[in-house]
Amino acid sequence: MSIEKDIKQKSFANPYQKLTVNMMFTNNWLVSEFSQIIKPYSLSEQQYSVLKILQLSYPTPLCINTIIENMRDQMSNVSRLVDKLEQKGFVERRKSPTDKRVVEVLITEEGLDVTNELNDLIEVWESQSIQMSQTELEQLETLLQKLQEDASLATKRYVSGE
Numbered sequence: 001m002s003i004e005k006d007i008k009q010k011s012f013a014n015p016y017q018k019l020t021v022n023m024m025f026t027n028n029w030l031v032s033e034f035s036q037i038i039k040p041y042s043l044s045e046q047q048y049s050v051l052k053i054l055q056l057s058y059p060t061p062l063c064i065n066t067i068i069e070n071m072r073d074q075m076s077n078v079s080r081l082v083d084k085l086e087q088k089g090f091v092e093r094r095k096s097p098t099d100k101r102v103v104e105v106l107i108t109e110e111g112l113d114v115t116n117e118l119n120d121l122i123e124v125w126e127s128q129s130i131q132m133s134q135t136e137l138e139q140l141e142t143l144l145q146k147l148q149e150d151a152s153l154a155t156k157r158y159v160s161g162e
Contacts (some may be wrong), residue, residue, distance in 0.1 A: 018057070033129065041114055046073060048118065050081050051090060054107035061104035063092065065119045066100055090114060 003022040004010060012018035031045060038048050054062060068078050071111045082105055087093040089143065090111030096102035107115070 032107060033125070034122070036124055041118065043072070043118075044081075046071070047081050047085055048115075049077065050085060051107060051111055051115045051118075054091060054105060055112060055132070058112065060106055061106035062100050062113075063104055067105065085111070 003025060004012075006025060007021065009021075012021065033156065035045060038045070043051070049071055050067055053067055058065065064078050070079065081106075082091060082093070086093060089108060091105050091107055093103050093105055096104050130137070
């Protein structure tokens with residue numbers, strides 16, 4: 001299907017607008033699909049992100065600020081996310097042995113089990129839903145990175161009035 005049919009719009013003002021709308025539509029679609037995979041585990045996308053970050057650091061615990069730095073969505077309320085994950089038994093908080101003012105977060109065995117299970121499900125979903133060759137994936141990654149860098153520079157120039 002084309003983006004025009006997907007959103008029932010006949011045309012776009014220019015190719016940049018079409019690309020922007022298509023990327024937003026694709027992002028929303030991917031998030032929706034991804035949410036269906038993690039839904040049976042009663043996790044949000046942000047909670048899963050916290051678990052992934054903690055899984056990658058395991059067995060080293062992380063402080064909240066380090067988790068925030070590693071989040072894709074840095075606007076997330078990580079303390080609240082950790083609270084919910086702690087209630088589910090997926091993470092635990094503990095005082096830092098070197099600085100008693102710092103609270104560290106560590107993924108539990110149960111959290112590791114759930115994250116590993118989800119990793120397997122997501123890997124299968126990705127391989128089945130994204131039908132691209134390795135070359136196509138690398139090209140898309142390169143183009144997306146270029147788009148992010150160019151847009152970031154343009155936004156900085158625009159905001160600063162250059």
